[in-house]
Amino acid sequence: MSIFLSPSRCLLAALISLSVTQAMAGPANLTLTPWAPNLKVDAVAFLPTGADRLAVSQRDGLLLLDPKGAELARLQGSFASLDSRALGSRVLVASLDNARQQAMLVSLDADQRSWGQPVYLPTRDYPVNGLCLYRDEASNLFLFLVGEEGKGEQWLVGNGARLDAQAERVRGLPLPPSATDCRVDDGAHQLVVNEENVGWWAYPAHPEAEVTRSPVALREPFGEIKHSAGAMALIPAGVVALDPKAAQLHLYQQQGERWVAKASLALPGVKEPENLDVRATAKGLEVLLRDDDDGRLYQGQLDWQATPVARPAELPVVPAQAQTEPVGRQGDAADDPAIWIHPQQAGLSRVLGTNKKQGLLAYDxxxxxxQELPVGRLNNVDVRPNFKLGQQTVDLAVASNRDHNSLSLFSIDRQSGELREAGEIATPLKEIYGICLFQPASGELFAFANGKDGTFLQYRLSAPNGTVQGELVRQFKVASQPEGCVADDQRQRLFLGEEDVGVWAVDARADQPATLSSVIKVGPQLHADVEGLALYQSAGNDYLVISSQGNDSYLVLDAQPPFAARGAFRVGLNTALGIDGASETDGLEVTSVNLGGAWSEGMLVVQDGRKRMPEQTQNFKFVPWAEVTRTLKLP
Incomplete structure (x- = not known):
């Protein structure tokens, strides 16, 4: 995407450029010497294991070279572009097959000097300019494709030491129209892409991340780049990048949310540096580059000791075991789930989910x-059993209806699980948002509804004549926007989330003061927005599960004071079943009931805000609680 700035923004960009230039450290030392003068290749790179090198050539194929440039092994063909990752005891190499015009992956046994059988990605409907590999925190291997006219894609190609026989498309990625190259910092989950006439951009590489970008460096007058943004190499502490037309090497380091220029080095004797690779050694950085003017190769030592950037610890990943069909509306539609338990046959239980652009959904x-009930924009939903609807006993689902600022009620047949509309209760809330139910031992049923202004209303629900009615019995307020809430029926305690603040506990009984006590505040463990809340209760091991939406994770606390944190996790890819992870989660629900099979220790259901693999409308992911217990080592 080209950049167009107003005069005021041009001034701001110039000031930013000046501040970056002034922040540059003293020049680092770079010594270049010719390498393998008789070798004619189009790109060269360090092998990720050992001292050998890799090279690609349109004429000679894919080459394994020794440190002096002598050929050790060759894969015949015509190739361009190059990246690699360790694959167990082998090396995974990615390249572009010029003859087939397809991205290719192949394993290399460097010790035996032998190539495996190539695996090809499907032919794309656009020219592929470049590619790069990425390994995530769960050892999933991905390949990014950089295409013409801003087209980019991310593909799942393997896991751990395994290369998949068939790659699977994860998502499309809008990239700059003149991008030709990319590289990924696995530890930072950061993809860096060039835009030749503008600069270098950093994107989140994780498939569940939001598609955003931030500038690493820009061309004059918006930055210090003289002519163009070319190839780059990443190290844990920064970016080493080429301006080919100016024959300059630039060093950048990330500091907080911005990138800072650390040095700019001329490349004497090199007219048009094109290909670049760098690896860290005890002495500094070892460099390989190619001069596109005459095809000569150079190696060198870059004496730049960059301070590693502090990064948060990786959270463990739990895969989903099942997922719902995508909801029938585009955009931010799916929101909150609830789990209805069949009273006789737990395997016939259902997961309810709200579509806030349509109504209520029921899944097996x-x-x-x-089942699909198109009753309007429902936001949150909760369920309780044994509600007296006149002379009939039903289970009851209650949802917040944003069309009418009301409570929508649904009866659930206790044998078939069929849902039917059962009435509506008006509220004075101007913007109704969340809802949760409370059913103490007395058998009464209460609904807590909240509004975006922080107001909570507590209603006693009844239907003595078959018509549901709600009696307002208590009202209280938090200082800012809430949404998620869950009631502990046994201990008569209500947990509620204030999105930018944290989680509170309050007595759920209508005749008690609504005194808030802090459970956990937004901070290192809990990242705003605070969204869905749910309770897992089994044999005294009671846990509060919270959607920490700001970092796409789920935090587990003891559900009793002092509410000790038991750990956090993310819901990630299930490569075996082809189920993507979950991110930007709004609502969630959990049960400890044995639902059979994978759900023998209960089920966690989370809303997925970004459906990948393939890209579709939002849905809900089902996670075995046994996997959460194992991952967090819960009692």
């Missing part, structure tokens, strides 16, 4: 859509 435990 495999995620198949069973």
């Amino acid at each position: 435990l495999q995620g198949k859509l069973l």
Whole structure:
């Protein structure tokens, strides 16, 4: 995407450029010497294991070279572009097959000097300019494709030491129109892409991340780059990048949310540096580059000791075991789930989910859509059993209806699980948001509804004549916007989330003061927005599960004071089942009931705000609680 700035923004960009230039450290030392003068290749790179090198050539194929440039092994063909990662005891190499015009992956046994069988990605409907590999925190291997006219894609290609026989497209990625090259910092989960006539951009590489970008460095007059943004190499502490037309090497380091220029080095004797690779050694940085003017190769030592950037610890990943069909509306639609337990056959239980652009949905435990009630923009939903609807006993689902600022009620047949509309209760809330139910031992049923202004209303629900009615019995307020809430029926305690503040506990009984006590505040463990809340209760091991939306994770606390944190996790890819992870989660629900099979220790359901692999409308992911217990080592 080209950059167009107003005069005021041009001034701001110039000031930013000046401040970056002034922040540059003293020049680092770079010594270049010719390398393998008789070798004619189009790109060269360090092998990720050992001292050998890799090279690609349109004429000679894919080459394994020794440190002096002598050929050790060759894969015949015509190739361009190059990246690699360790693959167990082998090396995974990615390149572009010029003859087939396809991205290719192949394993290399460097010790035996032998190539494996190539695996090809499907032919794309756009020319591929470049590619790069990425390994995530769960050892999933991905390949990014950089295409013409801003087209980019991310593909799942393997896991751990395994290269998949068939790659799977994860998502499309809008990239700059003149991008030709990319590299990924695995530890930072950061993709860096060039835009030749503008600069270098950093994107989140994780498939569940929001698609955003930030400038690493820009061309004059918006930055210090003289002519163009070319190839780059990444190290844990920064970016080493080429301006080919100016024959300059630039060093950048990330500091907080911005990138700072640390040095700019001329490349004497090199007219048009094109290909670049760098690896860290005890002495500094070892450099390989190619001069596109005459095809000569150079190696050198860059004496730049960059301070590693502090990064948060990686959270463990738990894969989903099932997922629902995508909801029937585009955009931010799916929101909050609830789990209805069949009173006789737990395997016939259902997962309810709100579509805040449509209504209420019901799924079986495999995620198949069973029922759809298009009653309006429902936000949150909760369920309780044994509600007296006149002379009939039903289970009851209650949802917050944003069309009418009301509570929408649904009866659930206790044998078939069929849902039917059961009435509506008006509220005075101007913007109703969250809802949760409370059912103490007395058997009464209460609903807590909240509004975006922080108001909570507590209603006693009843239907003595078959018509549901709600009696307002208590009202209180938090200082800012809430949404998620859950009631502990046994201990008569309500947990509620204030999105930018944290989680509170309050007595759920209508005749008690609504005194808030802090459970956990937004901070290192809990990242705003605070969204869905749910309770896992089994044999005294009671846990509060919170959607920490700001870092796409789920925090587990003891559900009793002092509410000790038991750990956090993310829901990630299930490569075996082809289920993507979950991110930007709004609502969630959990049960400890044995639902059979994978759900023998209960089920966690989370809303997925970004559906990948393939890209579709939002849905809900089903996670075995046994996996959460194992991952967090819960009692």
